[in-house]
Amino acid sequence: MVLNNLKFENFIIPLILFFTIIMGFIFNEDSLGGARNDFYSHLERTLLFKEDFFYYFLNYDTLEHRHSPIFFIFSSKILNLSKTVETFRFIHLLIPLLIYFFFYQCLKIKFNKIDDKKLAFISSLIFLSPTIRSYSIWPDSYLYGILFFTISIFYFLVYKYQKYNFLNIFFNIFFLSLSSYFMPIFSIFSIYYFFDFFIFFLKRKLFKGIFLIIFFNIILALPAFYYIFFLDINFLRSSGEWGLTEKTFSFLNFSNKFFYSSNIIFFHLIPICLIFLNKIKSNFFLLKDKKFILISLLLLLTFLFSDYDNIYNNLGGGGIFYIILNQIINSPNLQLLLIIPIAYFFVFLLQKNFFNYLILFILLFSNFQLTIYHNYFEPIIYLVLFTLVSNSNFDEKLFSYKNLNILMIFNFCFLFISLIK
Numbered sequence: 001m002v003l004n005n006l007k008f009e010n011f012i013i014p015l016i017l018f019f020t021i022i023m024g025f026i027f028n029e030d031s032l033g034g035a036r037n038d039f040y041s042h043l044e045r046t047l048l049f050k051e052d053f054f055y056y057f058l059n060y061d062t063l064e065h066r067h068s069p070i071f072f073i074f075s076s077k078i079l080n081l082s083k084t085v086e087t088f089r090f091i092h093l094l095i096p097l098l099i100y101f102f103f104y105q106c107l108k109i110k111f112n113k114i115d116d117k118k119l120a121f122i123s124s125l126i127f128l129s130p131t132i133r134s135y136s137i138w139p140d141s142y143l144y145g146i147l148f149f150t151i152s153i154f155y156f157l158v159y160k161y162q163k164y165n166f167l168n169i170f171f172n173i174f175f176l177s178l179s180s181y182f183m184p185i186f187s188i189f190s191i192y193y194f195f196d197f198f199i200f201f202l203k204r205k206l207f208k209g210i211f212l213i214i215f216f217n218i219i220l221a222l223p224a225f226y227y228i229f230f231l232d233i234n235f236l237r238s239s240g241e242w243g244l245t246e247k248t249f250s251f252l253n254f255s256n257k258f259f260y261s262s263n264i265i266f267f268h269l270i271p272i273c274l275i276f277l278n279k280i281k282s283n284f285f286l287l288k289d290k291k292f293i294l295i296s297l298l299l300l301l302t303f304l305f306s307d308y309d310n311i312y313n314n315l316g317g318g319g320i321f322y323i324i325l326n327q328i329i330n331s332p333n334l335q336l337l338l339i340i341p342i343a344y345f346f347v348f349l350l351q352k353n354f355f356n357y358l359i360l361f362i363l364l365f366s367n368f369q370l371t372i373y374h375n376y377f378e379p380i381i382y383l384v385l386f387t388l389v390s391n392s393n394f395d396e397k398l399f400s401y402k403n404l405n406i407l408m409i410f411n412f413c414f415l416f417i418s419l420i421k
Helices: 008-026 035-051 053-058 069-082 085-091 094-110 116-128 130-137 141-162 166-182 184-203 207-230 251-268 270-275 277-281 284-288 290-305 309-315 320-328 332-350 354-364 378-387 401-420
Strands: none
Touching: 008 094, 008 116, 008 130, 035 053, 035 069, 035 130, 053 069, 069 085, 069 141, 069 166, 094 116, 094 130, 094 141, 094 378, 116 130, 116 378, 116 401, 130 141, 130 378, 130 401, 141 166, 141 184, 141 378, 166 184, 166 207, 184 207, 184 354, 251 270, 251 290, 251 320, 251 332, 251 354, 251 378, 270 277, 270 401, 277 332, 284 290, 284 332, 290 332, 309 320, 320 332, 332 354, 354 378
């Protein structure tokens, strides 16, 4: 981890953007719209853990909450030290700084030929994320999940781009496991890492390495398996979907996930579309690509079998395109017009790289619950796009100040919309 040669002038804009989070804390910003209510719901459970840890640890399902108990255990300890709720909240303002620092370090590893000032600038997109801002001001387990997930990416990139060292692989697995204990949705990224490690060791006939990564994953997963299956405290159950009749494990939910999650991911990649518009227009041969045809058919089929209306009427969500076309304009069939540009851009962005497509499918199905919100995707998309996705177009052109400003303006606009909605 390189800490030397850091120039203060490179970090002026990131510091200004971080200062806006502090201002948000002062004025009780909630750009997500539900973070404040969620926090006070979490606080009730945190106080219960603070009063009687062992009882609620062994009877956690009585609290009827699908968040991991680790967050409430951890929060109760911090609350003990901080004494007041306001101090407890203020301490969490440090976490976006840590996420920023590790994201910046990740970019330095992957794009080591790009000017540090540009990398510091693009890393500051973290501070414009409504999810990270809201969960820093109103602490939530998702914030810890993103932090430890970013650290896991850092160690993965050290192993991938610098020098192979099994210790880096171990740290990658450990921090992803830690991330998953706070937010179980991050556990699905272990599939991506495992495939990469497996191929790496298999090519070099290092079969001992394959055994070790499997062993470490099992050991780190044992506490969760014991808690859920042996103590029979399954906080992940989907039986209480707030009175909805839909089932989490159903073709309906699969269809919703594929179609509407694709829409949300595509929305957040609009600035990337604008940046590479000329290259996109010069690659019309992709319309004949088998992957384009397959993704288009999957989007079409999942749209035909999808139905998000009941969920939206109860809990909202669905994404900006869904709300505009389905709820405001009241022309749901217009959503079909999104299929071609989404499929085309996905193929352009992901190219002929198996791991890129694996990342896409992991993102699409990383949330098993019925609701589909922007905050499930918007902080993670840029993290994985600039660190895990490989694309030959991600050269110095991407990091021109003109293109960085496009990314910054788009995310400013999204934050503004989130604040006034």
